[in-house]
Amino acid sequence: MEQNNEIILFQDITADCEFWRKLLAQAIGLIDGAHKATPERAGIDLGELRSALRIQDPEVFESLVADLCQRNFVRKGSVIARTSHRPTLPVHVQLIEKRIREALARQPFDPPSRKAIESDPQARQVVRFLIENGDVTELALDVVLLRESFERMKSQVIEFISKNGPATVSQLRQALRSSRRVMVPLLERLDRDGATTRAGDKRGLRI
Numbered sequence: 118m119e120q121n122n123e124i125i126l127f128q129d130i131t132a133d134c135e136f137w138r139k140l141l142a143q144a145i146g147l148i149d150g151a152h153k154a155t156p157e158r159a160g161i162d163l164g165e166l167r168s169a170l171r172i173q174d175p176e177v178f179e180s181l182v183a184d185l186c187q188r189n190f191v192r193k194g195s196v197i198a199r200t201s202h203r204p205t206l207p208v209h210v211q212l213i214e215k216r217i218r219e220a221l222a223r224q225p226f227d228p229p230s231r232k233a234i235e236s237d238p239q240a241r242q243v244v245r246f247l248i249e250n251g252d253v254t255e256l257a258l259d260v261v262l263l264r265e266s267f268e269r270m271k272s273q274v275i276e277f278i279s280k281n282g283p284a285t286v287s288q289l290r291q292a293l294r295s296s297r298r299v300m301v302p303l304l305e306r307l308d309r310d311g312a313t314t315r316a317g318d319k320r321g322l323r324i
Contacts, residue, residue: 132177141188144170144181148190148197156205157246160198206246214243218263221253225266226295231259256302270295270303271312275322283319 132140147169151161163182172178186192191200206214217240221228228234235241244261247253254267262270270293277292278284284292290300304320307313313320 137184140170140181141184144185145188145190148185148199152199152202156207157242158196159193159204159249160196160202162196163192164195166197204246204250206243210239210243213239214247217243217247221261221263221266225263226270226293227299228262228266230298231261234261254306256299256306260299260302262299262303267303271307274304274307274320275312278313278320278322283316283321285318285320289320 144166147166148161151158163178167178170178170181172181182192182197185197189200190197217234220234231244235244244253248255248261252264254262254264256262256267273293274289277289281288286297286300286304289295289304290297293300295303304313304315308315308320311323314323
């Protein structure tokens, strides 16, 4: 960035110094406000920020984001946040988080449906937070597992196929004492991740 008392030059943007300072201050205020209002979110959505700032020119907005990223802010995909921000659930829903974790851990390989644990808007907020934070793995719209349960199931599927050769959904379901509701999307996820490959009705290990 180059600047004198009146003009700021940043990337391809030339702007009035006072205007740019006010724009930065407004953006920072919106980001900090989002952190305070929704501490469970990774940051403020860039589209939301741009709309709130009423910036029409995409180059101006991109330059603003780049400038913020030189000032202790970080862009994470479609959101921007302070580098010091760590998503946390509000205190009033932490008991709900505990209840959801316990429900998913009770039968780790065949947990309740997502619909069953998302009994109200606050529970949905908690599940969304746990997924975004990587503590819960979403296999399908109605199937979620604790991350450690997913990793254990993945390991046991690979071990079973390594010892016994290609296996059907039914064989793997019985071996892991799971259900078809969980096993089918789990294997589809492992296929996408490159851990397994499907041939007919059986899964083998990808070579």
